[in-house]
Amino acid sequence: MSALLEVTDATMRFGGLVALNAVSFSIGRGEVLAVIGPNGAGKSTLFNVVTGVYRPTSGQVRFDDADITGRPSHEVVARGIGRTFQTSRLFSDLSVLDNVIIGMHTRTKTGVLGALFLPGASRREMAACVETAEILLKASSGDLFEQRHRPAGTLAQADRRRLEIARALASEPKLLLLDEPSVGMDEVETDALIADISRLRTERPELSVILIEHDMRVVEAFPDQVMCVDYGSKIAEGDFARVKSDPRVQEAYLGKAAVHA
Amino acid sequence: MGARMSSEMPGFGLATVLAVGIQILGAAFLYLILKAEGGWQVIGLLALLAAGFYLIEKRPQITEYVTASFSRVPVVALVTAVIVVVLFPFAVGNNTYVLHLLIVAQLYAVLALALNFQLGSANIPNFATGASYGIGAYVSALLAINFGLSFWLTLPAAAIAATLFGFLIGIPSMRTRDTYLALVTIAFGVVVQQLLNNFDWTGGPNGLVGIPAPSLFGHSFADPLVVFGWKLPSQANFYYLSALLVVVAIITAHRLHSSRIGLAWNALRADEIAARAQGINVAWFKVLAFAVDAFLAAFAGTIYAFYVSYISPDNFTFLVSVTIMTMVIVGGMDNIFGVIVGAFLLTILPEKLRAFSDYRLLFFGIVIIGFLMIRPQGLFPQRIRSYGESR
Numbered sequence: 140m141s142a143l144l145e146v147t148d149a150t151m152r153f154g155g156l157v158a159l160n161a162v163s164f165s166i167g168r169g170e171v172l173a174v175i176g177p178n179g180a181g182k183s184t185l186f187n188v189v190t191g192v193y194r195p196t197s198g199q200v201r202f203d204d205a206d207i208t209g210r211p212s213h214e215v216v217a218r219g220i221g222r223t224f225q226t227s228r229l230f231s232d233l234s235v236l237d238n239v240i241i242g243m244h245t246r247t248k249t250g251v252l253g254a255l256f257l258p259g260a261s262r263r264e265m266a267a268c269v270e271t272a273e274i275l276l277k278a279s280s281g282d283l284f285e286q287r288h289r290p291a292g293t294l295a296q297a298d299r300r301r302l303e304i305a306r307a308l309a310s311e312p313k314l315l316l317l318d319e320p321s322v323g324m325d326e327v328e329t330d331a332l333i334a335d336i337s338r339l340r341t342e343r344p345e346l347s348v349i350l351i352e353h354d355m356r357v358v359e360a361f362p363d364q365v366m367c368v369d370y371g372s373k374i375a376e377g378d379f380a381r382v383k384s385d386p387r388v389q390e391a392y393l394g395k396a397a398v399h400a
Numbered sequence: 401m402g403a404r405m406s407s408e409m410p411g412f413g414l415a416t417v418l419a420v421g422i423q424i425l426g427a428a429f430l431y432l433i434l435k436a437e438g439g440w441q442v443i444g445l446l447a448l449l450a451a452g453f454y455l456i457e458k459r460p461q462i463t464e465y466v467t468a469s470f471s472r473v474p475v476v477a478l479v480t481a482v483i484v485v486v487l488f489p490f491a492v493g494n495n496t497y498v499l500h501l502l503i504v505a506q507l508y509a510v511l512a513l514a515l516n517f518q519l520g521s522a523n524i525p526n527f528a529t530g531a532s533y534g535i536g537a538y539v540s541a542l543l544a545i546n547f548g549l550s551f552w553l554t555l556p557a558a559a560i561a562a563t564l565f566g567f568l569i570g571i572p573s574m575r576t577r578d579t580y581l582a583l584v585t586i587a588f589g590v591v592v593q594q595l596l597n598n599f600d601w602t603g604g605p606n607g608l609v610g611i612p613a614p615s616l617f618g619h620s621f622a623d624p625l626v627v628f629g630w631k632l633p634s635q636a637n638f639y640y641l642s643a644l645l646v647v648v649a650i651i652t653a654h655r656l657h658s659s660r661i662g663l664a665w666n667a668l669r670a671d672e673i674a675a676r677a678q679g680i681n682v683a684w685f686k687v688l689a690f691a692v693d694a695f696l697a698a699f700a701g702t703i704y705a706f707y708v709s710y711i712s713p714d715n716f717t718f719l720v721s722v723t724i725m726t727m728v729i730v731g732g733m734d735n736i737f738g739v740i741v742g743a744f745l746l747t748i749l750p751e752k753l754r755a756f757s758d759y760r761l762l763f764f765g766i767v768i769i770g771f772l773m774i775r776p777q778g779l780f781p782q783r784i785r786s787y788g789e790s791r
């Protein structure tokens with residue numbers, strides 16, 4: 140069977156700046172890929188190209204045997220790619236529960252006419268969403284579940300991250316993109332995050348995860364497939380040990396950024 | 401202390417007393433302000449209202465407790481509301497001016513609820529609600545005058561025409577945002593008004609006259625309404641009709657708000673990029689908000705046209721759209737009850753401030769600013785959805 144996601148020669152230019160330079164990679168079902176690279180390397184841009192936030196200047200994105208290059212974000216989600224953002228983008232004036240329910244948008248279908256003339260069906264749909272959302276939140280963390288009726292904007296940083304992941308999972312994705320999930324977390328929280336992702340993998344063996352990370356402890360926990368990007372180009376690929384010892388990576392990455400390993 | 405009080409559920413008895421009592425008090429207040437004469441009475445009542453809002457601003461538990469009471473005894477609350485609305489014209493009696501104010505306030509409540517889908521739920525500025533209102537009025541009036549269509553048939557026709565207009569203004573919203581979008585809607589509103597002014601078949605600046613009064617089961621709405629020997633002026637017909645429309649608007653608003661549509665609007669209001677990343681087709685949902693707004697506004701326009709039996713482009717100016725917007729902002733964005741209160745307050749207040757003659761607008765401005773200072777989020781701000789849980 141072919142790869143779940145296959146990116147071929149993706150190039151993204153912003154004016155004169157080449158944020159992505161002919162990057163190719165793929166990920167299979169149930170696999171975890173860690174993407175590392177110094178600040179401004181183009182990692183988030185890669186996610187934005189995959190999820191249709193940007194249309195790549197050239198190159199192709201294939202997902203689940205379909206060409207999704209430049210398809211609008213909402214369609215990409217419906218096809219099965221969920222994501223989180225580097226700086227959290229929660230709906231802060233809505234409750235924690237509503238954030239997760241909104242994540243189910245592509246799995247629900249009531250339209251305006253349905254909501255108006257079939258209120259019973261609409262209510263049942265929402266009730267089912269509440270139930271699923273509560274299960275997702277409970278699985279994410281009891282703490283988050285307890286706070287489900289509070290506005291998402293009042294959450295602490297670690298809980299915001301968890302909520303973003305829960306919201307992304309609510310769309311029942313086949314592929315989950317996490318953009319620096321450990322940002323703003325202390326050591327204990329980072330360990331919890333690693334545990335969360337590991338648990339997710341055992342619960343959903345079919346789920347593939349791409350993880351952008353600066354924190355090497357997280358990358359070490361998922362060492363099988365690592366890819367390093369620098370100045371928009373892929374400079375190394377392989378398992379963590381191999382990527383870490385690649386001289387180009389050492390030069391580009393370990394030389395510049397602080398590594399807590 | 402405070403926290404404990406808000407977590408306590410009101411008992412059945414107390415909840416009933418509150419749900420009934422507060423509605424009667426509210427109706428009494430409305431009655432008093434409608435009947436108030438002279439500057440001092442109005443000022444006194446406004447001061448009372450301001451004090452009330454100051455109190456619930458300082459003690460949010462009060463609102464929580466009252467809301468909990470209403471949801472504890474929904475049937476009692478509903479029956480009380482129906483009785484109050486039905487009996488109100490009997491209390492007003494032969495005062496046709498007060499009835500007129502109530503009709504206009506109710507129509508504005510519908511318009512404000514319509515705009516609330518955009519401004520409140522999705523935070524899309526739309527200065528063309530007045531134009532949709534006008535399109536509804538003109539389409540139904542033209543159909544009635546030229547083709548003799550009955551009021552009841554013009555209602556859906558006007559709604560469909562205005563909805564198409566809504567889709568039309570919605571299209572630029574896919575590409576423009578915020579201030580630019582506001583400008584686009586202003587332009588649409590002005591264009592509609594200019595067209596109404598310049599076409600021959602719309603009567604030009606003179607508008608349309610002689611829109612026939614609707615009738616129902618042989619009873620003409622131009623005749624007085626006789627109920628069990630009580631005789632109410634003919635305006636009462638339109639009072640009940642517009643009250644019915646308010647109910648329709650509330651049900652529409654409530655159903656959309658509590659469905660995934662309302663959530664999608666709220667999501668794109670908070671963060672468009674994040675909304676897209678949840679699979680929401682942001683452009684489509686924006687257009688949808690325009691269409692729903694125009695649809696409801698057209699109903700209000702139709703009733704207005706048949707009520708006054710004479711319409712002209714002056715009834716649907718840019719200023720009307722601004723007024724509707726102010727109602728939503730002052731009343732409370734994305735809060736159905738708040739928006740209705742805003743509509744009533746802003747309809748009745750300018751009339752009652754006539755006592756101040758030349759200083760009327762100045763005073764009106766001061767009152768609005770005053771209320772916004774007491775309640776910066778609107779009189780009744782948006783609430784977190786509860787999903788029928790009591791915790």
Ligand SMILES: Nc1ncnc2c1ncn2[C@@H]1O[C@H](COP(=O)(O)OP(=O)(O)OP(=O)(O)O)[C@@H](O)[C@H]1O
Pocket residue numbers: 153156158176177178179180181182183184185225
């Ligand atoms: N919309 C945009 N317009 C112009 N330039 C952009 C845009 N988005 C990203 N860039 C540029 O592209 C380059 C790559 O940015 P990107 O956010 O992908 O880096 P990153 O690897 O995620 O970095 P970090 O680790 O800091 O998050 C940067 O130089 C950035 O300034």
Ligand SMILES: [Mg+2]
Pocket residue numbers: 182183184225318
């Ligand atoms: Mg980044």
